[in-house]
Each structure stands twice: as C-alpha cells, then as structure tokens.
Amino acid sequence: MLCLGVIALYFLLAGFIYLAEFFDWRIGPTLWAEQAGQSYAPPSSENIFGTDIFGQSVLRKTLYGTKISITVALCASLISIVIGVPLGAVAGYFRGFVDEIIVWIYSTLSSVPYILLILAFAVVLRDKTFFGYKLTGITAVYLAIGLTSWVGICRLIRGEVIKHKDREYVLAAISYGCTRRRIIFRHLLPNVFHLVIIDFSLRFVAFIHAEVILSFLGLGEAERPSWGAMINDARIELSRGVWWQMAAATVAIFFLSLALNIFGDALRDSLDPKLRIQ
Amino acid sequence: MTAYLIRRLLYTVPIVFGVLLLTFVLFTLVGGDISIEIAGKGATQETIDEIREEYGLNKPLFLSWDSQFVNHFRNALTFNFGRARDREPVIDKIKRGVGPSLALTMPMFFGIVIISISLSLVIAFVRGSVWDISTVIICVAGMSIPYLSFILFGQYFLAYKWGLFPVFFSPELRMAQYVALPVLIGIAAGLGGNLRFFRTVMLDEMRNDYVRTAFAKGLTARRVLFKHVLKNAMIPIITRVVLAIPFLFLGSLLLERFFGIPGLGYLMVEAINSRDYFVISAMTYISAILFVVFNLITDICYSLVDPRISLE
Numbered sequence: 247m248l249c250l251g252v253i254a255l256y257f258l259l260a261g262f263i264y265l266a267e268f269f270d271w272r273i274g275p276t277l278w279a280e281q282a283g284q285s286y287a288p289p290s291s292e293n294i295f296g297t298d299i300f301g302q303s304v305l306r307k308t309l310y311g312t313k314i315s316i317t318v319a320l321c322a323s324l325i326s327i328v329i330g331v332p333l334g335a336v337a338g339y340f341r342g343f344v345d346e347i348i349v350w351i352y353s354t355l356s357s358v359p360y361i362l363l364i365l366a367f368a369v370v371l372r373d374k375t376f377f378g379y380k381l382t383g384i385t386a387v388y389l390a391i392g393l394t395s396w397v398g399i400c401r402l403i404r405g406e407v408i409k410h411k412d413r414e415y416v417l418a419a420i421s422y423g424c425t426r427r428r429i430i431f432r433h434l435l436p437n438v439f440h441l442v443i444i445d446f447s448l449r450f451v452a453f454i455h456a457e458v459i460l461s462f463l464g465l466g467e468a469e470r471p472s473w474g475a476m477i478n479d480a481r482i483e484l485s486r487g488v489w490w491q492m493a494a495a496t497v498a499i500f501f502l503s504l505a506l507n508i509f510g511d512a513l514r515d516s517l518d519p520k521l522r523i524q
Numbered sequence: 525m526t527a528y529l530i531r532r533l534l535y536t537v538p539i540v541f542g543v544l545l546l547t548f549v550l551f552t553l554v555g556g557d558i559s560i561e562i563a564g565k566g567a568t569q570e571t572i573d574e575i576r577e578e579y580g581l582n583k584p585l586f587l588s589w590d591s592q593f594v595n596h597f598r599n600a601l602t603f604n605f606g607r608a609r610d611r612e613p614v615i616d617k618i619k620r621g622v623g624p625s626l627a628l629t630m631p632m633f634f635g636i637v638i639i640s641i642s643l644s645l646v647i648a649f650v651r652g653s654v655w656d657i658s659t660v661i662i663c664v665a666g667m668s669i670p671y672l673s674f675i676l677f678g679q680y681f682l683a684y685k686w687g688l689f690p691v692f693f694s695p696e697l698r699m700a701q702y703v704a705l706p707v708l709i710g711i712a713a714g715l716g717g718n719l720r721f722f723r724t725v726m727l728d729e730m731r732n733d734y735v736r737t738a739f740a741k742g743l744t745a746r747r748v749l750f751k752h753v754l755k756n757a758m759i760p761i762i763t764r765v766v767l768a769i770p771f772l773f774l775g776s777l778l779l780e781r782f783f784g785i786p787g788l789g790y791l792m793v794e795a796i797n798s799r800d801y802f803v804i805s806a807m808t809y810i811s812a813i814l815f816v817v818f819n820l821i822t823d824i825c826y827s828l829v830d831p832r833i834s835l836e
Contacts, residue, residue, distance in 0.1 A: 366805075
C-alpha cells in the first residue's frame with residue numbers, strides 16, 4: 247500500500263506540474279529557473295537541497311524532473327503497448343506467414359543490445375522533422391524507447407495467445423460466427439491483458455533509468471531540468487564537493503524505482519501466481 | 525547434429541539481413557545526408573560534393589548494382605565500414621577498443637556470475653530465514669539505485685576522497701590499476717538483479733523431489749547443492765550467462781566514459797557526441813552478429829548439459 251502511495255504521489259506531482267504550467271500558476275516547480283540563492287549554496291533551511299551553479303533551487307529542479315521522467319516512461323509504455331500487443335495477438339492467432347514476418351522483425355530487433363538500439367534510435371531521431379513536426383528533447387527520447395521496447399510484450403502476448411487459441415471460449419466465439427477481429431480484440435486480448443499490466447509495472451523502472459542515461463549522454467531534454475541532466479552536472483560538481491544535486495536526483499529516482507519494483511512484484515504475485523518469485 | 529547445425533545456421537541468415545536492413549533504414553533513410561554536417565560550417569559546395577562522392581551518398585538509394593542499399597550490404601559483409609570523422613578506418617578503431625573493453629567487462633562479468641550463483645545456492649539453502657529476507661531487500665534496493673549513482677559515488681568516495689584507486693585512466697598505469705575500481709563498481713551495481721534471478725532459479729529446483737531424496741540419503745548439504753541442484757539449474761543459468769557474453773565486447777558505456785578507459789563504450793559515446801553514424805552503425809551490426817553467434821552456442825550448450833534436449 248505504501249508503495250502504491252509513493253507511485254501515486256509521483257504521478258500526482260507530474261500531473262500537478264502539467265496543470266500548473268497550463269494555468270501558469272507561480273508555484274515552486276514551475277519557477278525552477280528563478281534564482282533562489284547564491285551559486286552552489288549548500289543545503290540549508292531555505293533551500294533544502296541547496297542550489298546549483300546558477301543559484302537555482304535543486305529541490306525545484308528535482309520536482310520538475312519528475313514530470314519529465316513520468317512523461318517519458320508513460321509515453322514510451324503507451325507506444326510499445328500500442329505496437330507490441332496487436333502485433334503479438336495477430337501473430338499468435340493467425341500463425342503462418344504473418345507470424346513468421348512478425349517473429350522475424352522482433353528477433354532482428356532483439357539481436358541488437360538493448361541500450362545500443364535505444365541510443366541508435368535516439369541519435370537518429372533527434373532533431374529530425376517528420377510531417378512538419380520537429381522531434382526535440384523528450385519526444386525523441388520516448389519515441390526511441392517506445393519503438394525499441396515493444397519486443398518483450400509482443401513475444402509474451404504471442405505465446406499466451408497461442409495457448410489460449412484452442413480454449414473453449416474461443417471455439418464458442420468462432421461458432422457464433424464472430425469476426426476474427428472481434429475474437430482477437432474482444433475475447434482473446436482481455437484474457438491475456440493482465441500480463442501487459444504486470445510487464446509494464448516492472449518495465450516502467452527500466453524506462454525511467456533509460457531516460458536518465460539518455461539525458462546524461464546529452465540526448466534528452468536540453469532546456470528544462472531532468473534527473474539525468476542533473477546527474478550530468480553533478481559529474482563535474484562532485485570533485486568540488488558539491489554533492490547535493492547528485493543526492494537529490496538519486497533519492498528521487500531511488501524511491502520511485504523501489505516503489506515500482508515492489509509494486510510490480512506484488513502485482514505479479516496476485517495476478518499471475520505461476521510467475522511468482524519467492 | 526550436422527543437419528541441425530546447418531539448419532540453425534541458415535536460420536541466422538534472415539536475422540543478419542534484418543539487422544542490415546535496420547541499420548540501413550535508420551542511418552541512411554531516416555538519418556539522411558550528413559555530408560553537410562561532416563564538411564562543417566562555411567564549407568563550399570565543392571567540399572560537400574567531394575564528401576558525398578567519398579561516402580557514396582550521391583548514388584541512388586535502391587534499384588542499381590551500385591546503389592547505396594547494395595553497397596551497405598557489401599561493406600557490412602566484408603567488414604569494411606568506411607572512415608570515421610577523424611579519417612581513421614572505423615574497423616581499426618573498433619579493433620583498438622576491444623582490448624580495454626574486455627579487460628573491464630570480463631572480470632566484472634565473471635565476478636557477478638560466480639558471486640551471485642554461489643550466494644544464491646547458499647540463500648536457497650537457508651530460505652525463509654532472516655538472512656534470506658534481508659538479502660532480497662538489499663537486492664531490490666540495489667536494483668532501484670540508478671547505475672549512474674553507483675558510478676559517481678563510487679568514483680567520488682573510493683577514488684577521489686579516499687584515494688584508494690586512480691581517478692582516471694592514464695597510459696602509464698598498469699591495466700589492473702585502472703580497471704580495478706570500475707570492475708568493483710560494476711559488480712556492486714549488477715549483483716542485485718542477478719542474485720535475485722538466480723535465487724528464484726535455485727528455489728524452483730530446491731522444491732523438487734530429488735533434492736529431498738538426496739538429503740534423505742544423508743548426503744552433505746554441500747554435495748546436494750553443488751552436485752545436484754546446480755547441475756539441474758544449468759539451463760536458465762546458461763541462457764543468461766552465454767547470452768550476456770556478446771555484451772562484454774561492447775564494453776560498458778557509462779563506466780568507460782567516467783573513467784576515461786579507451787574501449788568500445790568510450791568510442792560509442794564519442795560517436796554519439798559527434799553524430800558519427802558510421803561508427804554507431806558498425807557497432808550495432810557487429811554486436812548483433814556476436815549475439816546471433818552466441819545464441820547458436822547457447823542452443824548447442826543446452827544439448828550438452830541436458831541429454832533430454834536433442835538437436836532435432
């Protein structure tokens with residue numbers, strides 16, 4: 247329950263920052279660019295996590311970074327679910343030639359190391375214009391993560407659909423004369439969809455860490471603060487003894503990942519006892 | 525056996541084709557013409573044309589024996605990846621980087637595997653105890669700390685603050701000196717997830733009847749664990765271990781960047797910063813080939829450890 251609370255807190259915070267930006271409320275996180283004190287002021291009662299080189303409050307930057315991370319992880323999840331689930335279901339249901347093509351696509355993608363694949367996509371997609379829309383900052387990041395991460399869920403759904411295909415309820419649906427689209431999307435998918443939820447509650451952590459690494463390598467959000475960019479700043483600052491920016495970003499990532507990890511495990515144990523990890 | 529091998533080898537052909545197609549689509553179709561970027565600001569049209577000529581970017585994309593599509597395949601299959609931004613052939617750069625990368629990743633990898641497998645056996649034996657629960661808690665906590673934080677804090681405290689290790693790579697250091705700290709950090713960061721995985725594998729094995737029989741016969745715990753359980757848990761272990769080997773060649777992007785070790789990860793980071801598509805494309809292709817090869821080795825290993833799996 248505590249974990250769920252922590253996750254909800256992060257999501258609420260991200261949503262709240264969106265609202266605040268939309269209505270132009272002048273609250274802490276949206277005012278991250280403002281000077282809150284001297285350059286590199288250590289943590290004090292005024293600035294709980296101190297300030298960075300420009301005198302901006304680290305606490306505000308960290309809170310703002312929540313929005314970036316949650317957005318990236320959420321959009322990446324959505325993209326990979328939208329690609330992976332239908333492809334997996336179609337491959338598992340029809341088998342034959344369609345199946346072979348889809349299996350070929352995902353075996354190809356999965357034979358390139360994951361992080362290298364994300365990096366290659368992110369490098370190429372960055373600052374490209376598609377249909378008059380320029381992919382800047384986080385858009386390129388979540389596209390890169392989303393377009394490369396659907397493989398796992400596609401494989402999972404395909405396997406599960408193959409198992410379910412010959413069950414009675416599917417045969418019954420066929421005998422009613424249901425269309426194939428209806429069987430796949432109204433009968434089969436709802437029966438395997440809990441796997442998607444379990445998979446993504448655990449994958450969310452990987453997405454957040456991937457965003458941090460991409461931002462750190464300079465492929466992420468450039469103008470607004472994110473956790474990865476904060477860690478990148480901290481790389482130089484640490485040798486001067488400025489540890490608070492690093493600590494703030496680490497703490498923020500740690501609690502979110504910990505909560506998601508525990509929550510994902512609990513979810514798996516209750517929804518799918520077969521996969522239980524003792 | 526031979527028939528299986530041939531069939532299995534044939535199966536890798538579409539995968540290699542797919543990887544080549546992927547790199548072509550990514551770096552040539554989506555990536556686009558980078559000759560203007562290579563030429564730099566204020567370059568004349570002639571320089572740009574010369575660069576286009578050299579990289580073959582002025583040729584048609586498809587539908588010709590001399591098209592970019594065909595050349596991409598030809599070059600990749602002969603391991604000729606052209607020149608990087610600094611005019612050095614890409615393949616030379618990669619060859620130079622393999623050594624330091626392996627020096628870093630090999631001890632790290634074997635450290636993680638040996639420690640986590642033996643620890644997981646012990647923990648599976650004392651399952652349910654305080655030790656077991658606290659290990660799981662530490663593992664999950666370790667998995668939640670970002671990799672970057674492990675590296676930064678490790679570098680800061682162990683090398684910079686306490687001076688136990690050199691902070692950066694420098695050519696006059698011996699390999700063992702500059703590799704020690706990154707290896708240590710890598711093991712610390714990778715242990716959580718691996719230990720947790722192997723613990724699950726071992727626990728699944730421990731519940732089997734043959735374990736009870738072995739204990740009932742009066743065999744020692746050590747013999748049961750290492751002779752019986754470990755042998756039967758070999759399949760998932762092999763999958764995880766052998767398939768991780770191709771990644772060793774890639775080096776560790778982040779560790780090499782932080783410690784300035786001139787391996788393949790460092791090369792990759794440099795290539796990202798300068799948007800050097802040739803290097804990134806070559807690295808993607810080579811690592812995919814390695815992965816395909818090791819996938820094949822895994823399948824052969826299965827039949828060696830488990831006679832029930834026949835190569836039919």
